[in-house]
Amino acid sequence: xxxxxxxxxxxxxxxxxxxxxxxxxxxxxxxxxxxxxxxxxxxxxxxxxxxxxxxxxxxxxxxxxxxxxxxxxxxxxxxxxxxxxxxxxxxxxxxxxxxxxxxxxxx
Amino acid sequence: xxxxxxxxxxxxxxxxxxxxxxxxxxxxxxxxxxxxxxxxxxxxxxxxxxxxxxxxxxxxxxxxxxxxxxxxxxxxxxxxxxxxxxxxxxxxxxxxxxxxxxxxxxxxxxxxxxxx
Numbered sequence: 001x002x003x004x005x006x007x008x009x010x011x012x013x014x015x016x017x018x019x020x021x022x023x024x025x026x027x028x029x030x031x032x033x034x035x036x037x038x039x040x041x042x043x044x045x046x047x048x049x050x051x052x053x054x055x056x057x058x059x060x061x062x063x064x065x066x067x068x069x070x071x072x073x074x075x076x077x078x079x080x081x082x083x084x085x086x087x088x089x090x091x092x093x094x095x096x097x098x099x100x101x102x103x104x105x106x107x
Numbered sequence: 108x109x110x111x112x113x114x115x116x117x118x119x120x121x122x123x124x125x126x127x128x129x130x131x132x133x134x135x136x137x138x139x140x141x142x143x144x145x146x147x148x149x150x151x152x153x154x155x156x157x158x159x160x161x162x163x164x165x166x167x168x169x170x171x172x173x174x175x176x177x178x179x180x181x182x183x184x185x186x187x188x189x190x191x192x193x194x195x196x197x198x199x200x201x202x203x204x205x206x207x208x209x210x211x212x213x214x215x216x217x218x219x220x221x222x223x
Contacts, residue, residue: 032207034210043201043213043214043215043216044201044210046210050208055211085150089152091207091208091209095167097154098151100151101152
C-alpha cells in the first residue's frame with residue numbers, strides 16, 4: 001500500500017494568513033495526488049487534481065505543487081470559509097489511499 | 108449535473124450484512140467508474156472499491172472477502188454489500204464517481220452504526 005503522511009495534523013492560523021499543507025508519499029507517485037476539502041457535516045470536495053491542476057469553481061487562492069513523494073497544498077490568504085479538514089489522495093496505485101488529514105483551525 | 112444519493116439502514120447488528128444503495132442522476136453509470144468510500148470516527152478515510160462502466164469490480168484487499176459491489180443499470184443505481192460487520196465498520200459511507208483523476212462527485216454520505 002502507498003502510505004500518505006500529512007503534516008501538520010492541525011494548523012492554527014489567523015484569517016488572512018497564507019498556509020502550506022504537506023503530503024508525503026511512501027514511494028514515488030509522479031503527480032498522481034489529489035486534494036480535498038471537507039467541511040463539518042459535508043461531503044469532501046475536490047480542490048486540486050494531479051498535484052497542481054485546478055478544478056472549475058474552486059477559488060484561485062487554492063493551489064498545489066510537487067511531484068514524486070512530496071506535495072503541497074497552498075492557500076493564499078485564508079478566508080473564514082476555509083477552516084475545515086484537508087485530505088490528500090493518491091491514484092498512482094489501483095489501491096487508492098488517503099492521507100490522515102490536516103485540520104485547519106482558527107487561531 | 109451529476110448527483111449521487113446514498114440510502115440504506117443506519118443501524119446494523121454485528122455479524123449481519125450492511126447494504127447500501129447509491130442512486131445516480133445526471134449521468135449514466137454505464138460510463139466511468141463508481142465507488143464507495145468510508146470515513147471512520149476520528150477522520151480516517153478508506154477507499155472500499157468500485158464498479159466500472161462495464162460491470163467489472165475492484166476492491167480494497169483489506170475488505171476483499173467481505174465486500175461486493177453490484178449495479179442495476181436500468182435504475183442507474185449501484186450497491187454496496189459488506190458482510191460480517193463488526194463495530195469497527197461503524198462509519199459514514201459515501202458513494203462517489205471514481206477515477207484516476209480524483210473523486211469529483213460525492214453523495215452526501217450516510218452514517219452506519221454497527222451495534223447490538
